[in-house]
Amino acid sequence: xxxxxxxxxxxxxxxxxxxxxxxxxxxVFWRYPLNAVSNVFQPIIWxxxxxxxxxxxxxxxxxxxxxxxxxxxxxxxxxxLGTVLTNFILTVFWGMGLALKEDMxxxxxxxxxxxxxxxxxxxxxxxxxxxxxxxITSLVMLGIGAALFGFKPTGSTLAAFLTxxxxxxxxxxxxxxxxxxxxxxxxANTLIDVGSFLVQGFSGTNFPxxxxxxxxxPVSLMLPxxxxxxxxxxxxxxxxxxxxxxxxxIILIVFMFVMLWGGAQIFYRVERRVxxxxxxxxx
Amino acid sequence: xxxxxxxxxxxxxxxxxxIRAFLAIIRREWTIFIRYPSWIIAMLxxxxxxxxxxxxxARALSGPDGSGLAVFMKTTGATxxxxxxxxxxxxxxxQNIVLWDVGFALRQEQxxxxxxxxxxxxxxxxxxxxxxxxxxIVSMAIFVLITAIEFGLIFGVRLNGSGWMLALVMLAAIPAxxxxxxxxxxxxxxxxxxxxxxxxxxxxxxxxxxxxxxxxILPEWMQAVAKWMPQSYLIHAMRTAAFSNAGVNxxxxxxxxxxxxxxxxxxxxxxxxxxxxxxxxxxGAIGQY
Numbered sequence: 001x002x003x004x005x006x007x008x009x010x011x012x013x014x015x016x017x018x019x020x021x022x023x024x025x026x027x028v029f030w031r032y033p034l035n036a037v038s039n040v041f042q043p044i045i046w047x048x049x050x051x052x053x054x055x056x057x058x059x060x061x062x063x064x065x066x067x068x069x070x071x072x073x074x075x076x077x078x079x080x081l082g083t084v085l086t087n088f089i090l091t092v093f094w095g096m097g098l099a100l101k102e103d104m105x106x107x108x109x110x111x112x113x114x115x116x117x118x119x120x121x122x123x124x125x126x127x128x129x130x131x132x133x134x135x136i137t138s139l140v141m142l143g144i145g146a147a148l149f150g151f152k153p154t155g156s157t158l159a160a161f162l163t164x165x166x167x168x169x170x171x172x173x174x175x176x177x178x179x180x181x182x183x184x185x186x187x188a189n190t191l192i193d194v195g196s197f198l199v200q201g202f203s204g205t206n207f208p209x210x211x212x213x214x215x216x217x218p219v220s221l222m223l224p225x226x227x228x229x230x231x232x233x234x235x236x237x238x239x240x241x242x243x244x245x246x247x248x249x250i251i252l253i254v255f256m257f258v259m260l261w262g263g264a265q266i267f268y269r270v271e272r273r274v275x276x277x278x279x280x281x282x283x
Numbered sequence: 284x285x286x287x288x289x290x291x292x293x294x295x296x297x298x299x300x301x302i303r304a305f306l307a308i309i310r311r312e313w314t315i316f317i318r319y320p321s322w323i324i325a326m327l328x329x330x331x332x333x334x335x336x337x338x339x340x341a342r343a344l345s346g347p348d349g350s351g352l353a354v355f356m357k358t359t360g361a362t363x364x365x366x367x368x369x370x371x372x373x374x375x376x377x378q379n380i381v382l383w384d385v386g387f388a389l390r391q392e393q394x395x396x397x398x399x400x401x402x403x404x405x406x407x408x409x410x411x412x413x414x415x416x417x418x419x420i421v422s423m424a425i426f427v428l429i430t431a432i433e434f435g436l437i438f439g440v441r442l443n444g445s446g447w448m449l450a451l452v453m454l455a456a457i458p459a460x461x462x463x464x465x466x467x468x469x470x471x472x473x474x475x476x477x478x479x480x481x482x483x484x485x486x487x488x489x490x491x492x493x494x495x496x497x498x499x500i501l502p503e504w505m506q507a508v509a510k511w512m513p514q515s516y517l518i519h520a521m522r523t524a525a526f527s528n529a530g531v532n533x534x535x536x537x538x539x540x541x542x543x544x545x546x547x548x549x550x551x552x553x554x555x556x557x558x559x560x561x562x563x564x565x566x567g568a569i570g571q572y
Contacts, residue, residue: 034479037479038478038479038482041482041486042482042486045482045486045489045490046489048489048490049337049489049490049494049495049496050337050340050495052493052495052496052500052501053337053340053341053344053495053496054344055496055500056354056355056358056359056496056497056500057341057344057345057351057352057354057355058344058351058354059354063344063351064346064350064351065343065344065345065346065347065348065349065350065351065352066343066344066346066351067346068346068347068348068350069343069346069347070343075343075344079340190324190325194324194328194332197332197333197336198332200336201332201335201336201339206336206339206340206343207339207340207342207343207344208343211339211342211343211345211347212339212342213342
């Protein structure tokens with residue numbers, strides 16, 4: 001007897017499931033509006049000490065030391081832009097792994113896995129709403145931050161936006177690999193907390209990586225995010241970049257293809273192993 | 284013939300039984316603490332990486348020639364900017380950890396489903412919170428020690444002042460830090476999901492108490508707010524004790540308000556607990572989550 005499946009997956013059904021996942025997450029997000037408020041104010045709270053610390057390092061309102069590294073004394077625009085980009089990085093970088101963990105805890109992962117939907121698509125679907133809500137909360141945060149600390153972009157917003165695309169797509173690849181690790185380890189909170197702090201630190205979200213101690217600079221240069229943040233700032237704030245911007249963009253595009261392919265491979269291998277072990281539903 | 288029964292509790296509460304219950308809670312908390320050794324990693328890594336972000340930003344603000352650093356030293360009176368930042372961030376982490384650990388202690392019991400049954404035992408109920416505090420203070424002492432060792436070894440931060448004075452200041456801060464935690468624990472048990480309140484309180488400490496900068500640099504209205512927060516005095520006193528030869532007399536302007544806030548928060552914490560306990564019994568909400 002030939003076994004046939006009743007499901008008829010097609011591009012249309014895949015897109016419909018993507019939409020359904022995004023709509024479900026949208027409902028859940030706005031069910032807890034305090035989270036949205038927290039997403040807006042948390043980054044502002046974290047950078048406020050930097051604002052006042054910068055004042056303690058400035059003469060007549062000019063952070064000349066910072067300008068010597070970055071080419072711009074406007075350290076708050078530099079940090080605010082870094083914070084906005086970090087919000088997006090966190091959404092893609094860790095968001096898919098966290099979403100899997102939530103599904104594990106809620107006990108719905110195994111049943112979701114049985115649906116005739118591409119598993120990578122399930123992961124991507126979990127980031128769609130996050131990307132939209134991150135855009136909304138980041139814009140509000142940027143508005144408040146600009147009113148409190150000042151934000152003066154002097155360069156091309158379009159060029160900066162286009163540069164962010166390969167960076168974020170490359171991060172999806174990392175997100176796939178990380179989601180695989182969550183499937184295997186089942187608890188990755190410490191990994192996420194520590195990892196995101198280190199990545200933030202070494203990719204230069206708050207400061208130019210040139211200012212790092214010399215023995216830490218190689219670590220920073222190994223992270224593709226460093227070039228993404230650097231190039232975007234170069235376009236939008238006209239800061240000095242580590243390399244010519246064209247080369248940084250080429251690095252980002254290569255990184256995008258390598259990470260998307262590599263991340264998907266890692267995820268599929270781990271997922272196959274977890275299915276063999278039968279631990280998919282455990283948490 | 285009519286008979287009447289007066290209900291009598293089998294529990295014979297006394298000072299000794301209360302102390303025994305208190306010690307049992309401490310032992311339980313300690314057992315749970317050492318049962319999950321992932322805290323070792325967290326304890327080694329967090330003291331290093333949290334201040335690191337601010338330290339590296341300060342390094343960038345200094346400039347390649349250190350010109351910015353000279354301005355910072357002049358503004359703050361500090362001799363070691365890394366030590367200056369570490370003290371501020373350590374106080375922030377202390378308050379943050381207490382809010383999560385002590386503040387959510389009763390909530391965790393509620394989630395596990397053991398709070399209601401514990402509530403029925405003939406013990407002094409406040410000991411549930413006090414019992415959480417003992418192991419927490421020990422783990423925080425280890426945390427501070429690890430911070431000092433790591434930054435001493437990696438960044439060469441040295442104390443110019445007295446370790447005893449530093450210990451005295453931290454001891455004087457315990458009532459204020461933990462009193463706030465007790466008050467918070469009662470709030471959490473009442474409103475259940477209170478993560479946003481933790482973000483609010485720790486955010487206030489971060490903005491107003493000068494964890495990476497001197498309070499004098501704040502606008503006047505913000506300085507006025509900072510004066511009502513014990514963490515401001517704690518950070519100032521710890522910096523004075525750690526990096527100068529200040530004795531008790533020099534530290535008194537910070538120690539007196541610190542102890543006053545401590546008394547205030549302990550009383551508020553205890554009263555909030557009594558209020559929450561009565562309210563929970565009246566509404567029957569103690570076991571709900």
